[in-house]
Amino acid sequence: MIPNPLALIAEITHRCPLHCVYCSNPLELAAVSAELSTEEWIDVFQQSGKLGMLHAHFTGGEPLARPDLTELIAGARAAGLYTNLITSGLGLVETRLQALIEAGLDHIQLSFQDSRENAANWIAGAKAHAHKVELSRIIRRHEIAFTVNLVIHRQNIDHLEEMIAFIEQLAPERMEIAHTQYYGWALKNRAALLPTRVQLDKAMEVVAAAERRLSGRIRVDFVVPDYYAQYPKACMGGWGRRLMLINPSGKVLPCHAAEVIPGLAFENVRKKTLESIWQESPSFQRFRGEEWMPEPCRSCERRTEDFGGCRCQALLLAGDATVTDPACSLAPAHHIVEAALAEANSNAAISQPVSASSFVQLQQGETLWSYRTNPE
Amino acid sequence: MAPPEDSSQPRLAMGCRWGAENKAGNEERMILFPEGAIKLQGTGRQVLERCDGQRTFAQIIAELQAQFGDADPAKIRADISQFLEQLRHKRIVDY
Numbered sequence: 004m005i006p007n008p009l010a011l012i013a014e015i016t017h018r019c020p021l022h023c024v025y026c027s028n029p030l031e032l033a034a035v036s037a038e039l040s041t042e043e044w045i046d047v048f049q050q051s052g053k054l055g056m057l058h059a060h061f062t063g064g065e066p067l068a069r070p071d072l073t074e075l076i077a078g079a080r081a082a083g084l085y086t087n088l089i090t091s092g093l094g095l096v097e098t099r100l101q102a103l104i105e106a107g108l109d110h111i112q113l114s115f116q117d118s119r120e121n122a123a124n125w126i127a128g129a130k131a132h133a134h135k136v137e138l139s140r141i142i143r144r145h146e147i148a149f150t151v152n153l154v155i156h157r158q159n160i161d162h163l164e165e166m167i168a169f170i171e172q173l174a175p176e177r178m179e180i181a182h183t184q185y186y187g188w189a190l191k192n193r194a195a196l197l198p199t200r201v202q203l204d205k206a207m208e209v210v211a212a213a214e215r216r217l218s219g220r221i222r223v224d225f226v227v228p229d230y231y232a233q234y235p236k237a238c239m240g241g242w243g244r245r246l247m248l249i250n251p252s253g254k255v256l257p258c259h260a261a262e263v264i265p266g267l268a269f270e271n272v273r274k275k276t277l278e279s280i281w282q283e284s285p286s287f288q289r290f291r292g293e294e295w296m297p298e299p300c301r302s303c304e305r306r307t308e309d310f311g312g313c314r315c316q317a318l319l320l321a322g323d324a325t326v327t328d329p330a331c332s333l334a335p336a337h338h339i340v341e342a343a344l345a346e347a348n349s350n351a352a353i354s355q356p357v358s359a360s361s362f363v364q365l366q367q368g369e370t371l372w373s374y375r376t377n378p379e
Numbered sequence: 380m381a382p383p384e385d386s387s388q389p390r391l392a393m394g395c396r397w398g399a400e401n402k403a404g405n406e407e408r409m410i411l412f413p414e415g416a417i418k419l420q421g422t423g424r425q426v427l428e429r430c431d432g433q434r435t436f437a438q439i440i441a442e443l444q445a446q447f448g449d450a451d452p453a454k455i456r457a458d459i460s461q462f463l464e465q466l467r468h469k470r471i472v473d474y
């Protein structure tokens with residue numbers, strides 16, 4: 004008997020008003036016309052609750068782009084799930100926030116791109132920063148748990164201390180300082196995003212000091228950059244072990260990037276129940292447990308901690324989803340990560356934020372990176 | 380960060396709440412929070428169920444000391460204080 008999944012990641016739309024260069028969404032975004040309906044999502048939440056899941060994480064794209072978000076939150080709460088909204092805040096005004104809270108929203112996680120307005124808008128490819136600051140004040144006036152998320156990378160990591168002080172005055176319960184994960188758009192833009200070793204070491208000190216200083220007031224969670232780690236991350240807590248991700252068109256994936264893996268067919272909630280997909284689908288079984296593992300994972304004592312790392316990263320970097328994650332220092336393909344690091348450390352240059360009056364202008368003038376676009 | 384004082388009134392932090400009651404016979408209960416959940420049973424559950432924002436830390440200690448009369452009262456106090464301090468660090472409890 005396979006233990007039940009613990010959380011649902013509901014990617015309810017791939018539409019987004021932001022164009023963040025570090026976005027981990029797939030390069031091929033799900034089309035608007037293919038999105039699941041309100042009723043289909045509510046049925047998914049019912050099934051999730053019955054399966055024993057505890058959390059529903061609403062993400063995207065920008066979940067607020069769905070006009071029925073309040074109904075979806077209410078549906079997830081009615082199914083017994085803890086509801087978490089992961090958002091850029093664009094599309095949220097006080098009346099809508101009030102409605103979401105009344106519908107049972109437990110927690111809101113608001114992303115920031117920087118503490119400096121010009122730099123934040125440059126990274127997001129949108130004039131979003133001022134609205135986010137204003138929205139933070141509104142959120143704090145309401146009875147809801149509040150996390151501020153900040154993705155860090157080569158271009159902003161040098162003023163992390165300033166960014167943490169900025170988040171502190173927004174007064175969340177929690178801040179999440181997350182290194183960029185190199186999937187989707189972020190992988191495409193990796194050269195502009197991967198920090199140097201010197202930058203990283205400094206950032207680790209800054210985070211540790213902030214954690215001590217803020218203890219009991221703001222919880223600091225830090226997502227380490229796996230390229231610099233000795234061992235890989237336990238991606239998704241292990242393939243098919245804890246999480247199910249449903250994309251906007253109803254495809255059920257074991258992880259965000261799983262669609263890049265050739266030869267895997269993914270089931271759709273329009274055709275099968277979540278329970279049967281969890282228990283029986285070949286895609287969830289493919290890398291579950293230890294049977295699939297190659298050496299050095301198979302005989303490694305860490306195999307029950309990191310589960311061989313990330314399958315998608317193995318595919319994206321080594322061209323083979325069945326090998327040890329190249330982020331692992333023991334991986335035969337680790338030289339690929341070492342080469343990327345060598346390139347990142349070969350110079351310490353960073354760029355100056357570019358200001359532009361429109362996204363089109365910003366996009367055209369840009370040689371450093373590609374901005375995330377929107378689905379059809 | 381300081382441990383709770385006698386007059387502190389511990390409560391679940393914002394965004395933390397109890398999950399559904401289990402079926403009869405199962406002593407475990409969950410506390411849900413933004414990025415996870417913890418299972419509680421036994422004394423841990425008894426302490427957290429008293430963190431209602433009304434009872435003071437001194438009252439919670441006294442109730443647990445009365446219930447576990449054969450355990451060292453000083454140890455009960457120290458254990459609960461440490462437990463609440465750890466949960467505050469994780470932003471699951473406030474006091």
